[in-house]
Amino acid sequence: MKLFDWLSFGRVSEISPEALNEQLESVQVVDVRTLVEFQQSHIQGAINLPITQFSKKAISELSLDQSIPVVTICLSAHRSIPATRRLKQLGYDVKQLQGGMKAWWNRRFPVVSGK
Template sequence: MSATTAAAVSAVTAVPAADNAAALAHFTARLAFETDVSDVAADLAAGVPGIVVVDSRSRESWDQGHIEGAVHLPTAEIAARAAEAVPAGATVVTYCWGPGCNGATRAALEFARLGHPVKEMLGGFEYWAREGFPVATASGVSRSPVDPLTAPVSGVACAC
């Protein structure tokens, strides 16, 4: 049997896509729990009120670089310090190192346990820096060149 006459088996559709109602529920729920670095950067640049970005990493990691305007609140300190660091009613956006780390998820869980509205920033600090957004250190604020595998190098938003 030749490749042109054999019925192709799809790895994509071997498990059929969800029905429309299930897909709507799933993708809506994901957006309720997650945000991305571009949306966070846009809101911070626009001065959108009611959002507190929380870096849940260690002091050493924070000192190496963090999102300008973020609050440093390691996960182990959230229960004790959240009330002083996050205004009541603010939406918390947590981040950690990157996609290979679940620290932002653990931090988001801590904020949810305390009753805060919370979202996890996909990509974490890694994608923040790779997309060329401002990184703060004790030496000041800098930007790295945009990684062409993560965002358009033109600086124009991906419009996704």
């Protein structure tokens, strides 16, 4: 990846919390927050891969299905920007959650705690 790809600013495709809540059964959710953040509260079915570990090898170990859209998530839609760029480079149909988990929580959409 190029340096620009790792910058947590710029534009990437996004999905609103409302749209994600409606489409949750038909997307793969990759949460790029730390393990501690993920365990405190995450979206049901999300897979955790912290952005600090976002290598091509680690992504391949997630066994994501390239035929199913991916949504990346972080706390406030900054750390998920480089993850979205990387997955797009690898051929995934990917968007980030607009506003991150803060937006999800503000709408009181369901979350789970623990692993």
